[in-house]
Amino acid sequence: MSKHRTPLRYPGGKQRLAPFFLELLVENSLVGGHYVEPYAGGAGVAMELLLSNKIEHIHLNDSALPIYLFWKSVLYRSDELCRRIYSSSLTVDEWKKRKTIVQDPLGHDELDVGFSVLYLNRCNRSGVISGGLIGGLEQKGTWKMDARFPRNELIRRIEVIASRKEAITLQNWDAERFMLEYIPMLPENTLVYCDPPYFEKYGRLYMNHYKKDDHFRLAKVIQDKLARKWVVSYDGVPDILEAYSDRRTFLYDLQYNASKVYKGKEVFIFSDNMKIPTHSSLSYIDEALDLGLSS
Ligand SMILES: C[S@@+](CC[C@H](N)C(=O)[O-])C[C@H]1O[C@@H](n2cnc3c(N)ncnc32)[C@H](O)[C@@H]1O
Structure with a gap:
């Protein structure tokens, strides 16, 4: 496995x-x-x-609309999603922006919501979307917010899944x-x-x-x-x-x-x-x- x-x-x-x-x-x-x-x-x-x-x-x-939009982005906008993963800045200001987007998913572009879900999931403690940032807002902990954000590996996983999109159906x-x-x-x-x-x-x-x-x-x-x-x-x-x-x-x-x-x-x-x-x-x-x- x-x-x-x-x-x-x-x-x-x-x-x-x-x-x-x-x-x-x-x-x-x-x-x-x-x-x-x-x-x-x-x-x-x-x-x-x-x-x-x-x-x-x-x-x-x-x-949950944000979760659905994350998967929709993986399947149908994987190139754009991967570019975001590659180039996004991992800062507290960016994290705050991502948080407001997930809190108001209907007011934003679907890819923006999908990417924000991944961002919060990878930067928050235990992956809890509504939870706190790894390392806290001061970023003083041993682990910082990038500790669980292996860009290349995330891109690889998304590309593999997107390559099978014909075999995946999504509903919300x-x-x-x-x-x-x-x-x-x-x-x-x-x-x-x-x-x-x-x-x-x-x-x-x-x-x-x-x-x-x-x-x-x-x-x-x-x-x-x-x-x-x-x-x-x-x-x-x-x-x-x-x-x-x-x-x-x-x-x-x-x-x-x-x-x-x-x-x-x-x-x-x-x-x-x-x-x-x-x-x-x-x-x-x-x-x-x-x-x-x-x-
Ligand atoms: C326990 S988690 C599933 C975890 C999943 N098995 C995994 O391994 O990642 C429950 C999921 O159900 C979704 N959910 C909660 N209530 C729901 C509902 N009434 N209908 C459909 N999905 C719901 C949540 O958004 C959450 O993503």
């Missing part, structure tokens, strides 16, 4: 789970099929599966509408991976977030209406385990970097029509603790 495919650093980014998704594809005869992320964010798993040719087409949806819908209206049009050999905003305390990491009732409503839509094979990942809290208690699940520990306090158990939930590999590559992930499947 290539180390990084996506140019975005995403809090809780799931690319390292790609080997597990590959096992699911193999087990369910979905290799060469379609793969969907209704909550795409950094789309780490999707990019890994597409660029390693395990999947023929990926469908990415994100309701609410996920539930996307599940109800878009996914049913996809072929049968489609896998859907839902990675919604977390149930507890992580909401502020993203630009949109759900309240409790939204999660429960979503649980019903996914379980009652999602008409393809699907996998959902969540924080493994009792409310979520309860909302999906009729499905097969397993808990694992995925430690990530948004801040040490966010370390915790996550859960995978599977649609009843999925076969689940018995010896999973998740056991190779350092933090995976509990692979016991519950039914």
